Structure formats: structure tokens, C-alpha cells
Amino acid sequence: MTYTLTNTSAPIGIFARLNSFFQEAKEARARHALYVQTVRELERLTDRELADVGLSRSNITDTVHRHVYGN
Numbered sequence: 001m002t003y004t005l006t007n008t009s010a011p012i013g014i015f016a017r018l019n020s021f022f023q024e025a026k027e028a029r030a031r032h033a034l035y036v037q038t039v040r041e042l043e044r045l046t047d048r049e050l051a052d053v054g055l056s057r058s059n060i061t062d063t064v065h066r067h068v069y070g071n
Contacts, residue, residue, distance in 0.1 A: 031068055031069065034068050035064055035065065035068045035069070038064045038067075038068065039060060039061060039064050042055065042060045042064065043057075043060060
């Protein structure tokens with residue numbers, strides 16, 4: 001068997017760190033927007049429609065949070 005090891009170094013320098021910071025902030029905003037949109041859409045459903053997909057009104061936010069943020 002052959003193994004390959006690739007070393008990658010973390011970006012160093014202020015511009016690389018700033019770029020990384022802003023990229024992470026952009027991703028966080030996108031995740032939050034997805035969370036808000038999904039909660040709003042699920043809250044518009046009737047109790048019967050929520051039951052059909054296995055949700056109740058009381059666990060919408062917890063379920064969406066778990067799926068969007070992975071916690």
C-alpha cells in the first residue's frame with residue numbers, strides 16, 4: 001500500500017486572516033438566513049401539515065437549529 005501525506009500550512013499574514021474572518025462571517029450570515037427562512041416557512045404550515053412531516057409547532061425552532069447548525 002502507498003500512502004501520500006500532504007502538508008498544508010495555515011494562511012499567515014493579516015490579509016489572509018482578514019479574508020478568513022470575512023468568509024466565516026459570510027457563511028454565518030448565510031446559515032442564519034437559511035434558519036430564519038426555514039422557521040418562517042414551517043410556521044406558516046397548519047398543525048396537520050406539520051404532523052404529516054413529523055413536527056409539532058413547539059419543536060420547529062429546535063429541529064431547524066439542529067439541521068442548519070448541526071448541533
